[in-house]
Amino acid sequence: MAAETASPPAAPAAPAGTAAVVVAAGAGLRAGQPLPKQFAMWRGKPVVRHSVERLLAAGCAPVVVCIPAGAAAIAGEALAGLPVMLVTGGATRQGSVLAGLEALAQDPPARVLIHDAARPILPEAVIERLCTALDAAPGAIPVLPVVDSLCHDAAGTMGAPADRAALRRVQTPQAFGYAEILAAHRSWNGATEAGDDAQVARAAGLTVALVAGDEALHKLTFASDFAPAAPAVRIGTGYDVHRLSAGEALWLCGVRIEHSHGLAGHSDADVAIHALVDALLGAIGAGDIGSHFPPSDPQWKGAASSRFLAHAAGLVRESGHAVGNVDVTIICEAPKIGPHREAMRASLAGIIGVDIAAVSVKATTTEGLDATGRREGIAAQAVATVLRV
Numbered sequence: 001m002a003a004e005t006a007s008p009p010a011a012p013a014a015p016a017g018t019a020a021v022v023v024a025a026g027a028g029l030r031a032g033q034p035l036p037k038q039f040a041m042w043r044g045k046p047v048v049r050h051s052v053e054r055l056l057a058a059g060c061a062p063v064v065v066c067i068p069a070g071a072a073a074i075a076g077e078a079l080a081g082l083p084v085m086l087v088t089g090g091a092t093r094q095g096s097v098l099a100g101l102e103a104l105a106q107d108p109p110a111r112v113l114i115h116d117a118a119r120p121i122l123p124e125a126v127i128e129r130l131c132t133a134l135d136a137a138p139g140a141i142p143v144l145p146v147v148d149s150l151c152h153d154a155a156g157t158m159g160a161p162a163d164r165a166a167l168r169r170v171q172t173p174q175a176f177g178y179a180e181i182l183a184a185h186r187s188w189n190g191a192t193e194a195g196d197d198a199q200v201a202r203a204a205g206l207t208v209a210l211v212a213g214d215e216a217l218h219k220l221t222f223a224s225d226f227a228p229a230a231p232a233v234r235i236g237t238g239y240d241v242h243r244l245s246a247g248e249a250l251w252l253c254g255v256r257i258e259h260s261h262g263l264a265g266h267s268d269a270d271v272a273i274h275a276l277v278d279a280l281l282g283a284i285g286a287g288d289i290g291s292h293f294p295p296s297d298p299q300w301k302g303a304a305s306s307r308f309l310a311h312a313a314g315l316v317r318e319s320g321h322a323v324g325n326v327d328v329t330i331i332c333e334a335p336k337i338g339p340h341r342e343a344m345r346a347s348l349a350g351i352i353g354v355d356i357a358a359v360s361v362k363a364t365t366t367e368g369l370d371a372t373g374r375r376e377g378i379a380a381q382a383v384a385t386v387l388r389v
Helices: 047-057 074-079 093-102 124-134 177-187 198-201 271-283 305-318 338-352
Strands: 020-025 063-067 084-088 113-117 139-145 150-154 157-162 169-170 175-176 208-212 233-246 250-252 255-257 260-261 321-329 359-364 375-387
Touching: 020 047, 020 093, 047 063, 047 074, 047 113, 047 124, 063 074, 063 093, 074 084, 074 113, 084 093, 084 338, 093 113, 093 177, 093 198, 113 124, 113 139, 113 177, 124 139, 124 157, 124 175, 124 208, 139 157, 157 271, 175 177, 175 198, 177 198, 233 271, 250 260, 250 271, 255 338, 271 305, 271 321, 321 338, 338 359
Parallel strands: 020 063, 020 113, 063 084, 139 208, 321 359
Antiparallel strands: 113 175, 139 169, 139 175, 150 157, 233 260, 233 375, 250 255, 321 375
């Protein structure tokens, strides 16, 4: 395994004292899903979970999620394991935001990001630009230019043109000083039908700065937005080799095998699992085993390779995929793999979380050629397919 130098963790995009309110209280039925779109599955997880995870990773705390009345159970399931506060929203988006802001009032943050759950891809750079803009203004919103020609609709015919150079497409999250936006919502007069919080802020006389948005912040609105965008099947390959050494335990596919020699390595040197880890990581474009578990890190000394494989399988699931099937070939003169094949298949299936029918383990020799043929080491190669879910 090749070691890579670990980079120091980057500073969070949101400074300390930044909370977030995620608006997920709408019906969201235009998307053609059997339940509100914020709780529908999209790229392997509920829509609302995507942006909540991004906000938490960016350093926002606490994160308040405004949900429909009676949706506590489904919201809890969608956000299981995440440190969020669930609040019942109002009859309108504006009412929901106010409910979320009020939930923060007992321990008020310095600033708050207000985000629509239907925008699941939330680039950290946008969060950083918004928070920087708040140093000079009480509010900031991400915007994009208008690229199409515009006109007014005059009863079904083309009316006066609109100057697209002066117009911008507005996105979320929108960032504000917490005290200022809470006061703006509380002072709102009339029906709570503002399209977004920037309108509420402007009505209260607050200046709202514009920062560059991102096309990735697309709002999921229609059924077509839930159509698969990535290839249905992806394939990865892996290869590894370890030296045989006296006095070492021999682990292959998570099974300990009695033999005169074992494999030498920083972990338990399970060459078959190492090849399979690289195959899974390769299928989702997530680097290699050395980048996740560098041998220079003492915490992995003697570690069970099953931990590496479980981690790789988890990354596959987080990427919106499921393991389809895996095929491992062990290359050695000895020991004989046949007597252990079924135990190896069962071991790998249990670690990855798939049916044993999806796991193949086989062996070959090099007819006495090269290092494996001279019984100096054991090599393994693996192929893995992952399926978009």
